[in-house]
Amino acid sequence: MSVPRKVDGGFMGGGDRILRLTPVNSSPDGSGELAREAVVSLLQATLDAMPTQGVWQLPIRDPAGSVVDFEVLAASPEARDIKDRVGKELVGLRMLEGYPSVAGSPLWEACLRVLTTGEAENVSPYVHREDDDGVPYLSTYSVRVAALQGGVFLSWVRHDREERLSTRLLHTERLGHLGWGHWSLVTGEVEWSDQLYVIHGRDAADGPFPLEHYREIAHPDDVPVVDHALSTLVESGGPHEFELRIRVGREYRHIRTTAEVTRDAAGRPVEIHGVVQDVTDWRRTADELAEVSQRLEEESQLTARLQSIILPVQDAVPGLQLGVRYFPAETAPLGGDWYQAIHLDNEEALLAVGDVAGHGLAAASAMAKLRHAITGLAFADHDPAQILVALNRLLRRMRPDVLATAVLARYRVEDRTLTWTHAGHPPMLLVRGDKVHRLLHPGVLLGVFESVTYTCAQVRLEPDDLLLMFTDGLIERPGRDLFEGLDILSAAISEVVPKVPPDERVAAVMGVLAPSNTGDDTCILVARIMPNALEVS
Numbered sequence: 001m002s003v004p005r006k007v008d009g010g011f012m013g014g015g016d017r018i019l020r021l022t023p024v025n026s027s028p029d030g031s032g033e034l035a036r037e038a039v040v041s042l043l044q045a046t047l048d049a050m051p052t053q054g055v056w057q058l059p060i061r062d063p064a065g066s067v068v069d070f071e072v073l074a075a076s077p078e079a080r081d082i083k084d085r086v087g088k089e090l091v092g093l094r095m096l097e098g099y100p101s102v103a104g105s106p107l108w109e110a111c112l113r114v115l116t117t118g119e120a121e122n123v124s125p126y127v128h129r130e131d132d133d134g135v136p137y138l139s140t141y142s143v144r145v146a147a148l149q150g151g152v153f154l155s156w157v158r159h160d161r162e163e164r165l166s167t168r169l170l171h172t173e174r175l176g177h178l179g180w181g182h183w184s185l186v187t188g189e190v191e192w193s194d195q196l197y198v199i200h201g202r203d204a205a206d207g208p209f210p211l212e213h214y215r216e217i218a219h220p221d222d223v224p225v226v227d228h229a230l231s232t233l234v235e236s237g238g239p240h241e242f243e244l245r246i247r248v249g250r251e252y253r254h255i256r257t258t259a260e261v262t263r264d265a266a267g268r269p270v271e272i273h274g275v276v277q278d279v280t281d282w283r284r285t286a287d288e289l290a291e292v293s294q295r296l297e298e299e300s301q302l303t304a305r306l307q308s309i310i311l312p313v314q315d316a317v318p319g320l321q322l323g324v325r326y327f328p329a330e331t332a333p334l335g336g337d338w339y340q341a342i343h344l345d346n347e348e349a350l351l352a353v354g355d356v357a358g359h360g361l362a363a364a365s366a367m368a369k370l371r372h373a374i375t376g377l378a379f380a381d382h383d384p385a386q387i388l389v390a391l392n393r394l395l396r397r398m399r400p401d402v403l404a405t406a407v408l409a410r411y412r413v414e415d416r417t418l419t420w421t422h423a424g425h426p427p428m429l430l431v432r433g434d435k436v437h438r439l440l441h442p443g444v445l446l447g448v449f450e451s452v453t454y455t456c457a458q459v460r461l462e463p464d465d466l467l468l469m470f471t472d473g474l475i476e477r478p479g480r481d482l483f484e485g486l487d488i489l490s491a492a493i494s495e496v497v498p499k500v501p502p503d504e505r506v507a508a509v510m511g512v513l514a515p516s517n518t519g520d521d522t523c524i525l526v527a528r529i530m531p532n533a534l535e536v537s
Helices: 031-048 106-117 160-175 194-199 212-219 218-235 280-310 360-379 384-398 482-499 502-512
Strands: 005-007 010-012 054-059 065-076 121-132 135-148 150-159 178-184 188-191 240-248 251-263 269-278 319-327 335-344 348-359 404-412 417-423 428-432 435-439 455-459 466-469 522-529
Touching: 005 218, 031 054, 031 065, 031 251, 065 106, 065 150, 106 121, 106 135, 106 150, 121 428, 160 178, 160 194, 178 194, 188 194, 194 269, 194 455, 218 240, 218 251, 218 269, 218 335, 251 280, 319 335, 319 502, 335 360, 335 522, 348 466, 348 522, 360 384, 360 404, 384 404, 404 466, 428 482, 435 482, 466 482, 466 502, 502 522
Parallel strands: none
Antiparallel strands: 005 010, 010 135, 054 065, 054 150, 121 135, 135 150, 178 188, 178 269, 240 251, 251 269, 319 522, 335 348, 348 404, 404 417, 417 455, 428 435, 428 466, 466 522
């Protein structure tokens, strides 16, 4: 190590060669300023050729001659400060203005001493504090301070940046379950990152293992994967990605590896570089999701089959043109809504729509029981009120935990008489011309009481009248009154019916009907009274 030596009014240490410069002096004729510019230019040119971080700064003195700050007049291209200003961006900065925390620090005191003694000093470590929006950040440097041309030359090496990068890399590896390794194909030398030991469940004191060891710890079914990966890498160089299971303790873990080969000047493979990620948890989650998806698909297919079994195919009914539609709930495709249109004896028909509370197999099972019971009771010549009494008893005996609503109507083709009753269900709508009427005849829900009675109402229908039966999903919406929903539905029907011929009205009405509540299933049945009683749709 060389001893700093005085050089024409300045000092420079740390090298065997001494840079000799003309002292910077002030003179009335301005020659001192010209000399200063020459010194600055020469120093800047010298720093431009130096592969180091350094700045030359002159002292700023008060009237009493005391040093109150230092100003940077030249900077090396490699120089970078705490705020990431680089090279000549540092020229013109003042030490205390730009870095207030330097005041009174060991670095400040060293600058003052070197300016006085001319003896170079090393400040290591120098811990710099920088506040960013009130949050303090500490950075660690090794700084050399040397006297030069009436000022001081500072050169430095920052240590914490590399430490932070290393720490961030460790955190990234840990959080991403990642590790890296190098395997020399020439010397057999192997290097692993710390996380690679964790992934393989291996003690770092035992050191890394060679690539061939993967054949021993790989799942028997995955040994060909190892062989194929190694041969592919040697032949093509990569990058090559593969996944296999390795034995760690008593379990197998899934690892995904991306690797490539580096070659020498002759093209021979010399080293394999690989990044390994433990994807065991991800793989387990993916497998579980696949199982759930498969189960949901199977349930969806089962639901569709059950729904096709439970809901009847639309039959031809004398004197009526029918349209039916079922909208399953988005969240539960199998629900408790149902419809029924049965051609009875004596040119009569039974029309019904109902809603069993709930979703899923339980609601569908209860709904199926009610539908089958209705069919039997209708052919036994029971009127709608008697059928509802029987349905209520059935629910109370077989499914006391279930509630249901229904609207039933018996239509006689001969005189176009409709006899109907309700059990807690939204009213039927009668569309005559462009007017929509509500057919109200209240009755208690099914399944509430052990013993109930229902009564029927009658209305004489006219040719081309439309009857509309539906479940509450058509008009119900959270935060909206059911009667408001009925008004909106009636307005939509009144608008579309006059625009089409009578024989197209069923399709037209069905086309404008859509559920208001997609979280509930919806059944719709539309019936048009045919002008000719003998005509069958």
